[in-house]
Amino acid sequence: MRFLLLLLPLAALLGCQPAPEQAATVVTTDDLGRRLTLPAQPRRVLALAPSMTEMLYAVADTATIVARVPQDNYPAAVLQKPVVNNYPVDLEKLVLLRPDIVFTIDGITPVDDAQRLQEVGVPVFYQRFRLVDDVFTGLEKLGRLLGRPARGRRVADSLRTELKALVAAPKRAAPPTVLAITWQDPIYCYGQNTLFTDQIRLAGGQNAVTETFPQPYPALTREYILKLNPDVLLGGTFEKMDSTFFKNYPELRRIKAYQNRRVFAITGNLMERPGPRVVEAVRELQQLLKK
């Protein structure tokens, strides 16, 4: 009896709770074809990839962004947000943050982790970008999902206009072949099936790697690069590459890029992130190709 009496206040407490309001939801599919039920007006969002965080900052109400991942550094305001680990995914912290939607891009977050989050009520929306235009449509999609379709459209349209003005310049007869490396030992590069291929095409060049490998960033042999003989090599300033890359692989000094000193550094974060700064990346590539 005393036990039941003890329970009474609890019952009262529960009774006082307002009935959970039936929040409006939308059913949608993400870029991986996963069916998701999302709240129509998400109040708490976060992204598990730095590029996606940049997109959120471009489209979302920044007050609704509840966390960032360790690699996030743009825009500077993001550094104020609490950090949640994305590699490996800190599932517990994510649940604790109670986000309405978690955004990420294909290849960054394991689908298994997304599935587990889903099971505890945190939907994960994947986007996938192969072309620069995919980023623009991605921004529009983000606008719709966040209940700010006009904002998403405006950001995307202004980027489209900016890009159009950029690539309006007449194309050269033979676009220079460009090899962009991401690591020196082993030599990894931006493969055909990365966003870089479209970025460099828009900038007036072409990806030197024309073969499509299973991995987006394939490892290459020195002989393969010798045969590619790229016009331009991206991966570091000429001086830096001369004292590291070409010092370790002196045979590669024969490639046209080295002979003509067309070896340049690219702003890493800019090229790697398919976000709202994608047009800036194309502009940087265009400037480099003019050298």
Added chain:
Amino acid sequence: MKNPRPLFWLLFGVLLVLVLALGGLRVGSYSTSYGFVLNTLQHYDPTDPAQLALVQLRLPRIVLALLAGASLAVSGYLLQTLVTNPLADPYLLGTASGASLGAIASFVLVPSLTVAGVYLPPVAALAGAFGATLLVVALGTRRGRILPAPLLLAGVAVGALAAALGSLLTFMASAEGSLRSVVFWAFGSFERAGWDVLPYPAAALGISLFVLAFMQKDLNLLLLGEERAAALGLPVAQRRWLLVLLAAGLTGGVVALCGPVGFVGLLIPHLTRGLLGTTGRYNLLVCALLGGGFLLACDLLARLLYPPAGLPVGLVTALFGVPFFVYLLRKNN
């Protein structure tokens, strides 16, 4: 085998190596015919990129694979003799885990990978290899005598410690690129081969085989165990030191250049003894040739299976070596 024919197997080893080397010279991004290969070897023209690739990239790679296979096989043979344990392999002395720790440390802690113009990973790997070996030998000796059982245990312990430290560094690594380097290194590869690095493993192998040519009898005596070998007049303590020194020299350089290529040092000595008997006169030479041939074949296969960069050669040695090893085991039983 009842009737070991050492000269036959010696000849077989030489032919195997030649055939594989010639085959290996043809495989690469430039398509090259045998005629082109032979022509290049006779009249080398460095201005032709395909010829440059053949002479500066493919040839040193083949020589390195050959030297690595031979060194690891001989080293494994020596250590199996030293500790009279069939499980022993070249990495018994902590060489592989020490080298891995050195390489991982350079990948993770020095992002530029170059200090004062020196490319760090192989140097750090070499330092790690010899550091770990010194530690293992120090723990495995009592009053200047190498004791096989403590040496074996010290090798396991130091190996585990180095592996744990390496894993810790890997776990803490922030750059994704460093992780790739670490993983790539861990499987072993001949991709970084160049003429400039070949003299070291070539000298280590040459000197070792020369010294060992005078020691074949001693090796056989060591197999009898310490007391009987000593009773037959062998300076056991001194010979053991020599074996450890040679094995460490053979393994350290190879691991620093190619990464810890596994299995060849375990498989080939067993294969050699299976073919020629435990105490054959040409055992070490055949062992070196078969080891070299085995790694040449594995590297060729790796490049054919997964162009252009090739599968890590350590994967291929295990994938094809293990079934073969199991077959040998079953057959011997």
